[in-house]
Amino acid sequence: MESKQISEDVAGIDQKRVFWRLMSFMRPYKKKLTLAFFLLLMATALELLAPLVVKVFIDDYLTPGNFEEKTMLLLGGGYLLLVAAAAAVNYTQFVLFQSIALNIIQDLRVQMYEAVHRLGLKFFDRTPVGSLVSKITNDTEAIKDLYVSVLSTFVQNIVYLLGIFAVMFYLNAKLALYCMILVPVILWIMWMYRKYSSRSFFEMRERLSLLNARLNESLQGMAIIQAYNQQKRMKREFKEINESHAKAQMKNITYNGLLLRPAVDVIYMAALVTILSYFGFASFQTSVEIGVVYAFINYLDRFFEPVNMMMMRLSMFQQAVISAGRVFQVMDEREMAPGKMGEGEPRIEGGRIEFCNVTFSYDGKQDVLHNISFTAEPGTTVALVGHTGSGKSSIISLLMRFYTPDNGTITIDGEDLQAYDNRELRSKIGLVLQDSFLFAGNIHENISMNRKSGEEVHHAAEFVQASKFIEKLPESYQTAVGERGSGLSSGQRQLISFARTMAFQPKILILDEATANIDTETEEEIQEALKKMRHGRTTIAIAHRLSTIQDADQILVLHKGKIAERGTHQELLRQNGLYHKMYLLQQGTGVEAI
Numbered sequence: 222m223e224s225k226q227i228s229e230d231v232a233g234i235d236q237k238r239v240f241w242r243l244m245s246f247m248r249p250y251k252k253k254l255t256l257a258f259f260l261l262l263m264a265t266a267l268e269l270l271a272p273l274v275v276k277v278f279i280d281d282y283l284t285p286g287n288f289e290e291k292t293m294l295l296l297g298g299g300y301l302l303l304v305a306a307a308a309a310v311n312y313t314q315f316v317l318f319q320s321i322a323l324n325i326i327q328d329l330r331v332q333m334y335e336a337v338h339r340l341g342l343k344f345f346d347r348t349p350v351g352s353l354v355s356k357i358t359n360d361t362e363a364i365k366d367l368y369v370s371v372l373s374t375f376v377q378n379i380v381y382l383l384g385i386f387a388v389m390f391y392l393n394a395k396l397a398l399y400c401m402i403l404v405p406v407i408l409w410i411m412w413m414y415r416k417y418s419s420r421s422f423f424e425m426r427e428r429l430s431l432l433n434a435r436l437n438e439s440l441q442g443m444a445i446i447q448a449y450n451q452q453k454r455m456k457r458e459f460k461e462i463n464e465s466h467a468k469a470q471m472k473n474i475t476y477n478g479l480l481l482r483p484a485v486d487v488i489y490m491a492a493l494v495t496i497l498s499y500f501g502f503a504s505f506q507t508s509v510e511i512g513v514v515y516a517f518i519n520y521l522d523r524f525f526e527p528v529n530m531m532m533m534r535l536s537m538f539q540q541a542v543i544s545a546g547r548v549f550q551v552m553d554e555r556e557m558a559p560g561k562m563g564e565g566e567p568r569i570e571g572g573r574i575e576f577c578n579v580t581f582s583y584d585g586k587q588d589v590l591h592n593i594s595f596t597a598e599p600g601t602t603v604a605l606v607g608h609t610g611s612g613k614s615s616i617i618s619l620l621m622r623f624y625t626p627d628n629g630t631i632t633i634d635g636e637d638l639q640a641y642d643n644r645e646l647r648s649k650i651g652l653v654l655q656d657s658f659l660f661a662g663n664i665h666e667n668i669s670m671n672r673k674s675g676e677e678v679h680h681a682a683e684f685v686q687a688s689k690f691i692e693k694l695p696e697s698y699q700t701a702v703g704e705r706g707s708g709l710s711s712g713q714r715q716l717i718s719f720a721r722t723m724a725f726q727p728k729i730l731i732l733d734e735a736t737a738n739i740d741t742e743t744e745e746e747i748q749e750a751l752k753k754m755r756h757g758r759t760t761i762a763i764a765h766r767l768s769t770i771q772d773a774d775q776i777l778v779l780h781k782g783k784i785a786e787r788g789t790h791q792e793l794l795r796q797n798g799l800y801h802k803m804y805l806l807q808q809g810t811g812v813e814a815i
Contacts, residue, residue: 266384343556356430424469439455602759648727668724
């Protein structure tokens with residue numbers, strides 16, 4: 222079943238279309254390519270002239286024993302000049318081709334990175350991070366080999382082969398026609414190699430993606446692996462994937478061993494025997510010029526040298542095309558992040574939020590939200606409470622327009638959420654998650670996001686009481702922050718993310734248990750800051766600890782994707798329902814709270 226799936230995936234990659242799409246990346250470099258191609262032709266001509274000089278020396282001077290000093294100097298100097306000029310021109314065209322190739326792969330990587338940032342969260346929900354990283358790094362590296370090593374080699378050697386055949390026809394047209402039989406034979410070997418190696422290359426790339434995905438998962442979950450003593454199981458599963466990757470590589474090695482260099486060597490020997498036999502039989506009937514024999518054998522060697530180079534690069538070519546197909550699959554992905562729809566440029570002024578009969582499903586099969594309706598007036602706080610899986614985070618994700626509801630409407634200030642431009646939406650809605658995320662850099666950069674001044678950063682940090690610990694750090698706001706905020710406590714990371722939100726002075730605040738990772742003393746300071754901040758702003762807060770949202774203007778109790786209860790803290794307690802039970806459980810008593 223797995224083998225059949227891989228075959229179907231390979232068949233789904235139109236290799237011709239992928240190749241010509243790769244070629245389209247060369248368009249911005251037409252002028253440089255034209256110059257490089259001209260230099261290539263010049264270098265080829267210079268290299269092909271050198272054996273002709275030797276042929277003239279052998280037939281016209283060595284054989285008859287004519288060694289005129291002036292002529293010998295001219296022939297010797299001419300030969301050395303041709304060799305030196307060919308080397309210089311070859312170096313120039315090689316560097317030019319390589320620089321173009323590196324520029325192209327830089328363009329491709331940037332486009333790939335940009336495309337990933339445009340994708341919606343639904344795509345990331347179903348795509349392992351390690352697999353995606355493998356496509357951005359390993360697959361683009363394989364494509365780089367195509368531009369850097371393969372294309373220049375193929376272009377150079379094809380031109381070189383055409384030149385060799387031209388000279389062969391000049392020396393002996395009949396024998397050159399015999400040698401032309403080699404071309405379809407070599408093309409047939411290339412076709413066979415491409416046909417049978419495609420699947421092994423695709424399988425290798427898929428297994429490498431799985432390896433990266435498993436490695437990424439293991440590194441992120443190392444604490445859990447060690448805590449539950451799962452090292453042996455993880456090693457066993459990693460070993461299984463690694464072995465399947467090795468098997469795919471062995472298949473490719475087998476194809477390389479049969480269809481690349483060995484097959485070409487057999488053809489070379491057959492061609493050499495043919496040429497020597499031809500001149501041997503011809504010598505019985507007429508005289509044969511030794512210079513012509515030398516030139517033909519020399520050109521035969523020169524013919525198979527580029528053929529061998531192209532055959533050895535063929536594996537890189539095949540691997541690059543398969544990798545490019547995988548990269549283009551991501552670049553062509555249509556699961557884009559939801560964006561603006563319709564005309565007009567509405568602005569968020571008051572921050573009035575309204576959900577009207579909103580229904581949503583992540584997979585299109587099972588609804589996680591059912592007919593959600595509520596209104597958050599400007600300057601008020603709406604709290605969302607409920608057990609895990611009740612739909613709280615899904616409401617936040619829809620309001621942030623990470624996803625689009627299946628049914629119903631979401632409006633802000635009376636305008637449909639889809640009517641707002643992304644820049645307007647992101648600048649007017651501030652988000653603080655429970656698991657705060659910090660970028661590698663320094664504290665100032667993480668608060669400002671490269672868009673706010675130092676004064677705004679300091680003011681925001683003071684507002685959320687983060688300046689107290691920041692200013693005590695060795696380099697204050699310039700203190701380096703490791704990946705995901707390593708080196709800082711969870712409370713410090715949360716305070717920095719809170720300051721980041723405040724720096725943008727949003728009209729709407731979304732708080733996903735914003736005080737969950739902060740100690741009691743710091744939480745009191747944050748709650749005080751939140752009270753000031755809520756004035757004139759709409760706040761949607763997910764709460765696990767009910768003590769943090771008792772002053773909310775409206776509390777929505779979610780259960781299995783539906784709003785089971787709504788009201789203020791005191792109103793919900795009097796209802797004696799789900800909220801009342803949750804409150805008693807968190808108080809650690811079964812006694813009535815009111």
